[in-house]
Amino acid sequence: MKRILFATSEAVPFIKTGGLADVAGALPKCFDKRYFDVRVILPKYACMKQEWKDKMEYITHFYMDLGYKNCYVGIMHMEYEGIQFYFIDNEYYFSGPKPYDSAPWDLEKFAFFSKAVLSVLPVIGFRPDVIHCHDWQTGLVPVYLHDSFQQNEFFWGIKTVMTIHNLKFQGVWDVKTVQGITGLSDYYFAPDKLEAYKDANFLKGGIVFADAVTTVSNTYAEEIKTPFYGERLDGLLCARAHDLRGIVNGIDYDVFNPETDKCITRNYNAKTFRKEKVKNKIQLQKDLGLNEDPNAMLIGIVSRLTDQKGFDLIAYVMDELCQDAVQIVVLGTGEERYENMFRHFDWKYHGKVSAQIYYDEPLSHRIYAASDAFLMPSLFEPCGLSQLMSLRYGTLPIVRETGGLKDTVQPYNEFEGTGTGFSFTNYNAHEMLATVRNAERVYYDNKREWNKMVDRAMAADFSWSHSAKQYEEMYNWLIGDK
Missing domain, CATH: 3.40.50.2000 (Glycogen Phosphorylase B;)
Structure with missing residues (x-):
């Protein structure tokens, strides 16, 4: 059984601001359950609907260092449609009326989340073969995994995938602030790692340190290697071209179905x-x-x-x-x-x-x-x-x-x-x-x-099952089970 963990800042039905939530919520259901145990971890935002919060069960909590802070990390859990969801609880970071606010606060919030994702794994007794990171909010997961977590053999050999849903958003702020927030050493703030154009860049860190990089369509995977679409990371994406692939998103064919959709006036299908x-x-x-x-x-x-x-x-x-x-x-x-x-x-x-x-x-x-x-x-x-x-x-x-x-x-x-x-x-x-x-x-x-x-x-x-097969192939390739 191959174990996969999705790390994401949003997932339907719990919290959604865009397409990322649809991917993180719908894709895990589509893997072949005989061979893949896919779980999802995301923040427990105060702005989630109460009905979801009421269904979560508390597992445990501990404290974790982040830069100069010592932070509470609560772990909540819930099973939804056959998938195990974990929620990282911390009121200091995840209160507020919406999931995203503005830099540099969001960078600190998601630095905390990225480190917490790794820290909870031994506690919940789940050692993934692959951590699948989504967008800049989880860009530091591969970086932290490469850093202090290597002192614990539990983490040896865990692979990471970085998926770019929209290259425009990268999580960028000045090096000094980010270094203070993350507690990462000078070693990481070099042009071949997190530093880009004199600033620190979360997504760049993820792309540099991940074992594979994906984006959400074949054409976009080609486009982002050019200056017009590359958002100043085209050079890096060209350098990682061998590890970069495009896998097109799907949609949930149960939710979007004109034959059964309760939102529409008159149901119909291809015949009617x-x-x-x-x-x-x-x-x-x-x-x-x-x-x-x-x-x-x-x-x-x-x-x-x-x-x-x-x-x-x-x-x-x-x-x-x-x-x-x-x-x-x-x-x-x-x-x-x-x-x-x-x-x-x-x-x-x-x-x-x-x-x-x-x-x-x-x-x-x-x-x-x-x-x-x-x-x-x-x-x-x-x-x-x-x-x-x-x-x-x-x-x-x-x-x-x-x-x-x-x-x-x-x-x-x-x-x-x-x-x-x-x-x-x-x-x-x-x-x-x-x-x-x-x-x-x-x-x-x-x-x-x-x-x-x-x-x-x-x-x-364009249902998810088609895309899921391509992700399965990639996981097998990463884990070394060709």
């Missing part, structure tokens, strides 16, 4: 969508104040409203796009200028544009089910989950060919009769608009082709 899917659109139009027209092409957007997601392109051509026979529904929050932009267009083109500037999980499901197309023109996108959800609901994605979007959406080819969506190559507003208009043309003038594309989209398999 031609009749039933539109009923979701009509109800959503009613509820959100859009003109009630079952034939109007509805374009959905569910997203953080940030530059990364391509909203400057949308801003540039939104007036032009609103001259077309389309409706647009937006759900999400983010940068104020984009929130206000969509509010403005909702006011200006009321009945054609609906801006829902908040976040609501059930409404997101309704938008995936009701829309005909889903717009996602990202500047960069490590994997992206929204396009996978769209495909599952037979809503055709319109995406830019970057990262995971390029790997998961096959562009429509009218001559070969292939494709599961529409895509464009350059980060250019009018290239995006032309692609949207090409989709409109197929939708209005060739409904039969459109429906065949929906058939292919709903048949695509």
Whole structure:
């Protein structure tokens, strides 16, 4: 039996701010339980829902040094859907209204978490073969493992994997502060280790010291070796190219299932969508104040409203796009200028544009089910989950060919009769608009082709089981069981 520990700062259903939580919560369930014992460890945040806290059982506590501090480490445990979850308890670090705050406080918080992850292992009697670390918040796990923990033979031979979910976030602060927080010696603050451009960098430490590095799609794994996408770590990622692989994320096919989804108005599947899917659109139009027209092409957007997601392109051509026979529904929050932009267009083109500037999980499901197309023109996108959800609901994605979007959406080819969506190559507003208009043309003038594309989209398999097999292969390779 191979033992794997996921170390993560968030996991569904306990705490979620983004796609990382979906990965850490859903992926562990998909491994072959005959060969893999996969467990998850994360902080016990005060802002978790009380219902989860009530179900956790206290195991024990001890004290651990972190820099010049002596810190309480509580261990809580709970089994959920067959997976063992451990929670690190410390009110000093994990109180507060949300999981992340700001640097340097977050760096101290996750330095504590990274060291605690290793410290609890002998106490809970679980010695993993592989510790799978997710994003910069756990970047110090491989570093600490390499450092003081080598004095205890319990830790000898434990392998580490560093998964980059979004290279933009690295956990960077000045060397002196980080050295004080972490208690690591000068040896670690050199350019070939944690130091990068005169600062200390948690993620860089993880990439340097981990035995393998992964990211969340094949294309992104290639892109981050270039200066444009590499966020100043492209040199290091090129140096580790032999240990770097891309494994595309999946989604939970039980949660995102148009046949059983309780959030949507009318359930449907690949056989019945031609009749039933539109009923979701009509109800959503009613509820959100859009003109009630079952034939109007509805374009959905569910997203953080940030530059990364391509909203400057949308801003540039939104007036032009609103001259077309389309409706647009937006759900999400983010940068104020984009929130206000969509509010403005909702006011200006009321009945054609609906801006829902908040976040609501059930409404997101309704938008995936009701829309005909889903717009996602990202500047960069490590994997992206929204396009996978769209495909599952037979809503055709319109995406830019970057990262995971390029790997998961096959562009429509009218001559070969292939494709599961529409895509464009350059980060250019009018290239995006032309692609949207090409989709409109197929939708209005060739409904039969459109429906065949929906058939292919709903048949695509981006469930976790596929990705889990690739992770299993990597673990076997690491542990030396080829």
